[in-house]
Amino acid sequence: MTEDQHPDDPLRLDRQICFPLYAASNLINRLYRPVLSKLGLTYPQYLVMLALWEQAPRTVGALGEALYLDSGTLTPLLKRMEQAGLLTRKRDPEDERRVQVALTSEGRALKAEAQRVPESLTAGFEGDPAEVEKLRDSVQALVATLARHNRDS
Amino acid sequence: MTEDQHPDDPLRLDRQICFPLYAASNLINRLYRPVLSKLGLTYPQYLVMLALWEQAPRTVGALGEALYLDSGTLTPLLKRMEQAGLLTRKRDPEDERRVQVALTSEGRALKAEAQRVPESLTAGFEGDPAEVEKLRDSVQALVATLARHNRDS
DNA sequence: TTCCTTTATATTGTGCACAATATTATTGCT
DNA sequence: AGCAATAATATTGTGCACAATATAAAGGAA
Numbered sequence: 168m169t170e171d172q173h174p175d176d177p178l179r180l181d182r183q184i185c186f187p188l189y190a191a192s193n194l195i196n197r198l199y200r201p202v203l204s205k206l207g208l209t210y211p212q213y214l215v216m217l218a219l220w221e222q223a224p225r226t227v228g229a230l231g232e233a234l235y236l237d238s239g240t241l242t243p244l245l246k247r248m249e250q251a252g253l254l255t256r257k258r259d260p261e262d263e264r265r266v267q268v269a270l271t272s273e274g275r276a277l278k279a280e281a282q283r284v285p286e287s288l289t290a291g292f293e294g295d296p297a298e299v300e301k302l303r304d305s306v307q308a309l310v311a312t313l314a315r316h317n318r319d320s
Numbered sequence: 321m322t323e324d325q326h327p328d329d330p331l332r333l334d335r336q337i338c339f340p341l342y343a344a345s346n347l348i349n350r351l352y353r354p355v356l357s358k359l360g361l362t363y364p365q366y367l368v369m370l371a372l373w374e375q376a377p378r379t380v381g382a383l384g385e386a387l388y389l390d391s392g393t394l395t396p397l398l399k400r401m402e403q404a405g406l407l408t409r410k411r412d413p414e415d416e417r418r419v420q421v422a423l424t425s426e427g428r429a430l431k432a433e434a435q436r437v438p439e440s441l442t443a444g445f446e447g448d449p450a451e452v453e454k455l456r457d458s459v460q461a462l463v464a465t466l467a468r469h470n471r472d473s
Numbered sequence: 474t475t476c477c478t479t480t481a482t483a484t485t486g487t488g489c490a491c492a493a494t495a496t497t498a499t500t501g502c503t
Numbered sequence: 504a505g506c507a508a509t510a511a512t513a514t515t516g517t518g519c520a521c522a523a524t525a526t527a528a529a530g531g532a533a
Contacts, residue, residue: 180386185363187462188348189345190467191463191466192344192345194467195341195342195466197491198466211518217333217339218333226482227483228482236519239483239521243483243484243518244519263481263528264529266483282330282331285335292465293465302337302455302458302459303337305458306340307340309445309455310347312446314347346520350520363489364489379511381510392490392491395512396489396514415499419511474533476531477533478532481527483527484523484526485524486523487521488521489519491516494515495514496513496514499509499510501508502505
């Protein structure tokens with residue numbers, strides 16, 4: 168019952184560009200999970216912390232732009248992080264539509280504990296760093312293209 | 321309130337390799353959604369169809385190995401696809417632990433309608449095909465490494 | 474001012490994704 | 504045969520991700 172499979176069939180799984188990106192994302196999430204759970208974070212929450220450690224406070228919209236996520240994803244996620252004591256959410260008095268997300272001292276302190284996260288995960292990438300950086304830049308370029316495409320349509 | 325940010329801080333968002341992969345996966349999902357919804361499929365469901373168009377029937381475990389997913393994800397997903405009439409699930413009489421997933425005629429027929437999906441999405445990748453193939457191969461290699469790492473631990 | 478439009482965030486409903494656990498079938502050992 | 508160990512799938516509970524929609528504030532035109 169195995170189907171015929173021509174080598175140039177555009178529907179072959181191993182010819183897809185999107186599938187390995189999807190699989191990589193899932194596998195990375197799985198790899199990060201045990202490491203980040205020690206910090207009490209999920210992977211998307213870790214990304215929010217990275218963004219806030221670079222610049223805070225930031226609005227929900229600014230976070231969404233940095234992480235390519237919308238309010239439907241961020242609002243409940245930020246509420247959980249607020250509950251956990253990592254950040255605060257309050258309406259901007261200048262413009263009551265906006266919500267400013269700021270770090271608590273606990274949230275700022277967590278950065279010290281996260282310092283070793285990247286290096287403790289490079290084990291999964293075993294390859295020379297220059298190669299990894301090239302891959303990163305390629306995917307970053309792809310993301311920029313996809314994001315532009317998304318905004319335009 | 322902007323934080324100091326050293327150029328070699330390992331926690332800088334733009335130095336992460338995992339973040340662009342995560343963002344690319346999300347953006348791709350968003351890009352595929354309107355195209356696949358015309359076929360009545362989600363992106364993971366589309367991947368299951370790609371796998372089954374290559375070879376069917378397959379066990380749940382074999383599908384999970386091909387797509388890097390486990391039964392917790394696949395079981396409900398396959399049930400929805402069974403409800404939609406695309407495939408059948410039945411216990412293997414040879415080994416009652418296994419579930420054989422087979423295509424219905426409707427599921428096989430859907431392949432014809434999916435032929436144009438890949439080309440209708442290359443618009444989002446605007447770059448020369450050789451470059452895209454190189455990126456694909458790099459990410460495939462990464463996925464292989466991550467998957468091995470995952471099995472071993 | 475009144476009202477219309479736009480903007481920012483929140484809510485609702487659906488479908489993944491996964492860890493932990495449960496269930497049932499097979500295998501292997503004695 | 505009896506039974507522990509293993510294997511394959513299913514279930515449960517939590518947390519994303521997103522489209523569609525709702526809510527409320529700001530801006531702008533007449």
